[in-house]
Amino acid sequence: MRQVSEQEVLRVDGARKSFRTPESGVVTPLDGITLSIRNNEFLTLLGPSGCGKTTLLKTIAGFEELDEGEIFLEGRAMSAVPAHRRPFNTVFQNYALFPHMTVAGNVGYGLQVAGVKRAEETARVTDVLRLVGLSGLERRKPAQLSGGQQQRVALARALINRPRVLLLDESLSALDRKLRQSMQIELKNLQNTVGITFIFVTHDQEEALTMSDRIAVMDKGRILQLGTPAEIYDTPKNRFVAGFIGTSNIFSGTLAKDGGTSRVDIEGGPAIAVTADGFASGDKVDVMLRPEHFALASGRTGAGGSLDAVIENIVFVGTDLHLHGRLANGLPVVALERHARGAGALSLAPGQTVTLHYQATAPHLMKSQAA
Amino acid sequence: MAERSTISSQRRKALFVLLTPITLLLGAFFLIPLGIMVVYSFLEPGLYGGVVWSFYPYNYGRIFGWPLGGGEEFEPLYIQIILNSLYYAALTVIVTLVVCYPVAFWVSRMGPLAKNIVLFAITLPFFANLLVRIYAWLLLLRPTGAVNTALLSLGIIDQPLNMIFTEFAVIVGLVYVLTPFMFLPIYASVERLDWSLVQASQDLGATPFQTFRRVILPLTAPGIAGGCVIVFIPALGNFIVPSFLGGSKVQMTGNVIERQFLQARNWPFGSTLAMIVMASVLLLVLAYTLWMRRAANNERLAGAGHV
Ligand SMILES: Nc1ncnc2c1ncn2[C@@H]1O[C@H](COP(=O)(O)OP(=O)(O)OP(=O)(O)O)[C@@H](O)[C@H]1O
Ligand SMILES: [Mg+2]
Numbered sequence: 001m002r003q004v005s006e007q008e009v010l011r012v013d014g015a016r017k018s019f020r021t022p023e024s025g026v027v028t029p030l031d032g033i034t035l036s037i038r039n040n041e042f043l044t045l046l047g048p049s050g051c052g053k054t055t056l057l058k059t060i061a062g063f064e065e066l067d068e069g070e071i072f073l074e075g076r077a078m079s080a081v082p083a084h085r086r087p088f089n090t091v092f093q094n095y096a097l098f099p100h101m102t103v104a105g106n107v108g109y110g111l112q113v114a115g116v117k118r119a120e121e122t123a124r125v126t127d128v129l130r131l132v133g134l135s136g137l138e139r140r141k142p143a144q145l146s147g148g149q150q151q152r153v154a155l156a157r158a159l160i161n162r163p164r165v166l167l168l169d170e171s172l173s174a175l176d177r178k179l180r181q182s183m184q185i186e187l188k189n190l191q192n193t194v195g196i197t198f199i200f201v202t203h204d205q206e207e208a209l210t211m212s213d214r215i216a217v218m219d220k221g222r223i224l225q226l227g228t229p230a231e232i233y234d235t236p237k238n239r240f241v242a243g244f245i246g247t248s249n250i251f252s253g254t255l256a257k258d259g260g261t262s263r264v265d266i267e268g269g270p271a272i273a274v275t276a277d278g279f280a281s282g283d284k285v286d287v288m289l290r291p292e293h294f295a296l297a298s299g300r301t302g303a304g305g306s307l308d309a310v311i312e313n314i315v316f317v318g319t320d321l322h323l324h325g326r327l328a329n330g331l332p333v334v335a336l337e338r339h340a341r342g343a344g345a346l347s348l349a350p351g352q353t354v355t356l357h358y359q360a361t362a363p364h365l366m367k368s369q370a371a
Numbered sequence: 372m373a374e375r376s377t378i379s380s381q382r383r384k385a386l387f388v389l390l391t392p393i394t395l396l397l398g399a400f401f402l403i404p405l406g407i408m409v410v411y412s413f414l415e416p417g418l419y420g421g422v423v424w425s426f427y428p429y430n431y432g433r434i435f436g437w438p439l440g441g442g443e444e445f446e447p448l449y450i451q452i453i454l455n456s457l458y459y460a461a462l463t464v465i466v467t468l469v470v471c472y473p474v475a476f477w478v479s480r481m482g483p484l485a486k487n488i489v490l491f492a493i494t495l496p497f498f499a500n501l502l503v504r505i506y507a508w509l510l511l512l513r514p515t516g517a518v519n520t521a522l523l524s525l526g527i528i529d530q531p532l533n534m535i536f537t538e539f540a541v542i543v544g545l546v547y548v549l550t551p552f553m554f555l556p557i558y559a560s561v562e563r564l565d566w567s568l569v570q571a572s573q574d575l576g577a578t579p580f581q582t583f584r585r586v587i588l589p590l591t592a593p594g595i596a597g598g599c600v601i602v603f604i605p606a607l608g609n610f611i612v613p614s615f616l617g618g619s620k621v622q623m624t625g626n627v628i629e630r631q632f633l634q635a636r637n638w639p640f641g642s643t644l645a646m647i648v649m650a651s652v653l654l655l656v657l658a659y660t661l662w663m664r665r666a667a668n669n670e671r672l673a674g675a676g677h678v
Contacts, residue, residue: 063570083573084582096571100589110575113585161575 009197010037010060010165014069017055029055030066031221037165042191042198044208046244047218053201054093056218057167060199061090073164089158093169093201095150097142103129103153104138110161128156131186133179147174155183159190168200172207184211205245209233217241238366242288249289249333252368257281263305264365269329273305274363284368291322291336293362296354304359309333311352323348412642415441420636430643449627453647456623459538459613460606463545464599467553470546471598472591475558490558493551505544505615512540512616536618544612549605553598560594593666600659604652624648 017030029052037043045053058064060071062083071078078086089110097106104125111121129135132152142150151174158166168187172180188211190196202208208215209229216226217240225237236242239250253264255276262276264287272287279285294307309325316322316339323335335356348354415427429443434453436445478489496504511517514531522528534540564587572582610625617623624644631641 061570061574063573083570084576084578088574090571090574092567092571094567096565096567098568098571098586109572109577109585113572113575113577113581157571157575 007039008036009039009041009074010199011035011072011075012037012056012060012069013072015056015059015066015071016068017052017059017064017066028221030059030069033069033221033223035216035223035226037197037199038213040191040195040197041213042188042200042211044200044202044212044215045218046202046205046208046215048244049203051218052221053218054169057090057169057199057201060165061088061167062086087164088167089161089163089165090167091151091154091158091169091171095142095154097150097153097157099142101141102138103134103140103142103145106142106153107156107160109157114161124160128160131159132156132183148176148179151175152183162194163196165197165199168198170201170203173203180207187211209245215245217244235364236288236366238369239286239288240369242286242364242366247291247334249291251287251289251331253285253287255279255281255283255285255365264363266329266331269327269331270307271305272307272363273360274365275360276365279365286366286368288364288366289358289362291334293358294335294356295358296335296337296356304357304362306355306357307333308353308355309335311348311350311354313350314348321348323354325354408642408645411639412646414639416637416639420638422639427639430640433640434643434647449644452622452627453624453644453651455621456607456625456648457651459541459545459621459623460603462542463549463606464553464602466542466546467550467602468557468595468599471550471554471557472595475554475561475594478558479561479564493554496548496551501548501611502615504548505611508540508544508547508616509535512543535616536620538617538621540616541613541621541623544616545606545609548609548612549602552605553602556597556601557591557594560591560597564590593663596659596662596666600655603655607652608648 012033012035015030015033016028018026018028021027029050031052033052033056045056047053055064059066060078062078062081066079073086098109101109104122107128108121108125111124116124125138126135129138132155134149134152134156137145137149142153145153151171155168155171158168172183175183184207187198191198200208200211202211212229214226214228215232217224217232219240225232225241227235232241232245236245242248242250251264251266251269251272253266253272255274256263256265256271257276257280261273262279262281263271263273264285265271266287272289274287276285307327309323309327311323311325313324314321315324319339321337321339323337325333325335327333333356335354411422412430413426413428415423415425416430417423427441428438429441431437432439433443433446434449436447439445478486481489509516512534513519514533514535516535518534519528519531523531568586568590569582572586573579577585607623608625610623610629613621613623614626614629617626624647628641628644628648631637631644635641
């Protein structure tokens with residue numbers, strides 16, 4: 001089984017980059033980014049559109065120069081190394097396939113310019129096209145392919161070089177669900193067998209959570225949090241990260257410590273029982289409760305609490321029911337119940353008042369960003 | 372089968388209506404004179420200008436050596452002049468290409484203001500009369516002209532260079548007149564070049580030279596070809612530049628044709644020479660069209676590219 005070693009392969013150190021825009025403003029897509037990428041790891045960059053993900057990949061690949069900072073590959077500074085000498089390959093967000101070459105020509109390009117023998121090139125092109133499921137399309141031109149097929153050509157073209165680091169910019173976004181899942185598996189297989197390190201950009205949370213060894217959540221040119229998918233999901237650092245991954249209920253309030261117990265008093269509403277290590281009484285905080293932390297039945301074992309909510313909407317998503325409701329003070333809340341059939345079925349209807357129970361360990365406290 | 376008005380048949384009708392006026396116009400102003408020229412080239416020249424209406428293929432014989440008759444003699448001079456003209460035209464194409472190709476890249480990378488200024492400057496000569504502009508070169512290149520005066524006073528030369536009325540002066544003139552025609556199509560294709568393809572090439576490990584040869588050159592080739600054709604054709608037929616800057620030493624087919632029509636008043640022989648120039652141009656355009664059809668295929672494919 002693969003081991004992501006602790007050994008660092010790529011290091012982005014204090015990267016800063018600004019652009020002058022035609023509106024005579026300045027955007028700073030990289031605002032002091034420091035990031036250490038471990039050998040053979042699958043690192044995902046996640047963030048809203050325009051936060052600088054593509055710019056970060058471009059500076060790593062060598063198409064943009066940094067204003068400040070440096071990129072190191074195994075300790076070697078990269079700023080003086082031109083793009084074509086960097087052992088990275090990119091799958092571009094817009095594919096950038098060569099329109100005048102066939103699929104085979106595009107995919108084989110990296111081998112041709114490296115002077116690989118014709119026979120070997122053909123064999124490897126055939127292999128990698130089979131891998132991405134495009135066998136038989138060797139002689140098509142890019143424009144004769146669907147969007148998803150073009151994307152897979154771009155992927156194949158980058159993979160064939162067996163780069164040290166593969167940069168993927170939303171490279172599965174145009175594929176249907178089934179194809180996307182099979183490509184995800186192939187990428188993970190490649191990570192395991194060939195030992196490629198991946199830096200992956202996606203807007204798909206589920207993809208980020210399932211594929212990644214670590215996720216970096218970015219906003220406005222900064223990395224807000226870097227951690228394993230579980231860390232990001234369970235213990236987001238702030239409201240932004242919590243809101244960006246998964247569905248969450250986030251309440252702002254003031255922490256009150258009262259002997260052994262702590263609670264957060266939500267403005268104009270109920271109090272939420274919490275465990276509050278590392279916070280002091282009186283701190284302004286945000287409390288996060290994931291929908292699945294609520295239970296309608298109070299089958300709790302330890303300490304905990306409950307919130308009363310009026311159901312406004314019930315959304316059936318197959319395995320689960322999403323209950324959209326409101327607390328007494330008007331704040332929206334989402335809870336999740338497992339869907340059951342027959343005798344176990346819940347008899348819920350909009351307008352009904354329910355009690356949502358949670359365990360004391362469930363609420364996650366975050367420093368309030370307003371403070 | 373029932374008659375159906377399909378979209379494509381409607382479109383064809385609309386196209387027909389729209390194209391009829393231009394077709395008639397072209398027919399009247401292009402095909403008829405061409406037809407006259409073809410016919411004239413096979414007629415006998417009249418004694419005092421004009422033509423005698425009898426079949427007379429010997430105009431061609433005078434140039435190619437066959438068929439001869441009617442008192443015409445084979446004059447190898449004309450083949451020499453045609454070859455010379457082809458050579459000058461080709462040289463003009465090469466010089467303008469070598470100048471314009473890198474400049475097009477340079478200009479395409481400029482800021483919007485600088486770019487507009489340069490493009491304006493390149494089209495500026497069109498606003499002045501060609502004769503005036505050629506005459507200016509006469510002043511520049513003659514022994515007492517600006518270039519010689521400058522070089523002499525700088526001490527680089529101690530004898531005025533003999534530039535005017537030479538092959539060199541003709542090439543300079545042709546290059547000067549035709550540079551915009553080379554620049555604009557090349558610039559258009561460079562401007563359309565998708566730089567992310569260049570990045571993709573670098574990303575895959577291609578050296579700058581490999582990127583140029585395998586990506587940049589093929590994608591800008593249509594512009595190069597277009598520029599070459601529209602420089603070659605007027606260069607081949609030009610008679611103003613050689614008659615002003617070439618003097619009596621440099622003869623191009625354009626001059627000879629002009630003289631046949633206006634001085635010798637031998638219209639049939641002038642037509643014959645013109646036919647030969649046109650045939651060589653036609654061959655070139657044919658090759659270009661065939662080649663473009665292939666390129667357009669690629670282009671169409673490229674256009675439908677990204678989603
Ligand atoms: N060449 C440029 N000139 C000016 N501004 C630029 C340039 N390239 C990017 N930007 C700006 O930098 C910011 C970050 O762009 P970037 O492409 O890195 O975003 P992104 O995170 O990849 O977004 P998306 O998820 O939409 O792809 C954007 O605001 C963008 O407008
Ligand atoms: Mg992007």
